[in-house]
Amino acid sequence: MRRPVGLILAAVLLGLIAIVGLLMEGLVLSVSIFAHRPLIPKIPAVEIAVYLMIGFHLFCLWTAINLVRMRRWARPAMVAIGFVVFVTSGMAGAGLFWARQFAALVPPGPYSADVQTGIICAVTICFLLALAGVWWMIYFCRARVRGIFESAALWRQTRGAGTGVAR
Numbered sequence: 001m002r003r004p005v006g007l008i009l010a011a012v013l014l015g016l017i018a019i020v021g022l023l024m025e026g027l028v029l030s031v032s033i034f035a036h037r038p039l040i041p042k043i044p045a046v047e048i049a050v051y052l053m054i055g056f057h058l059f060c061l062w063t064a065i066n067l068v069r070m071r072r073w074a075r076p077a078m079v080a081i082g083f084v085v086f087v088t089s090g091m092a093g094a095g096l097f098w099a100r101q102f103a104a105l106v107p108p109g110p111y112s113a114d115v116q117t118g119i120i121c122a123v124t125i126c127f128l129l130a131l132a133g134v135w136w137m138i139y140f141c142r143a144r145v146r147g148i149f150e151s152a153a154l155w156r157q158t159r160g161a162g163t164g165v166a167r
Contacts, residue, residue: 082136093126
């Protein structure tokens with residue numbers, strides 16, 4: 001069964017985002033657990049949010065794997081993930097763009113990096129992720145992509161029918 005290039009690209013991008021997210025949340029957890037003077041305060045809401053993000057990124061990784069396997073449930077899951085990524089990344093980008101006006105209030109440190117430039121880079125990344133979410137919502141709602149997933153499910157059913165094993 002041939003997989004469209006857009007599907008492969010979406011699965012690879014989602015997998016990379018999920019892996020980077022899991023690494024970042026692992027870092028947050030390890031700092032909050034093992035640091036003697038933690039950078040992240042012990043706030044229950046923050047810990048709950050980290051665990052929710054770990055669950056979300058594990059789901060994204062599982063969805064990326066099952067996109068390549070052409071599972072029927074992975075297509076609507078990608079539409080939902082695209083919506084979540086669009087909303088959260090768009091809000092984060094807008095909030096960072098708004099916070100850019102306070103960059104001059106950050107006291108200079110021993111580093112030579114400009115805070116305003118860092119914020120603009122973060123805003124750009126957020127808006128690129130939001131665009132990826134829009135792409136996923138549009139791409140996985142197209143009739144051609146829906147048909148590809150339906151034919152893959154039908155192919156799996158007929159392939160398993162002759163052996164007596166449903167796959």
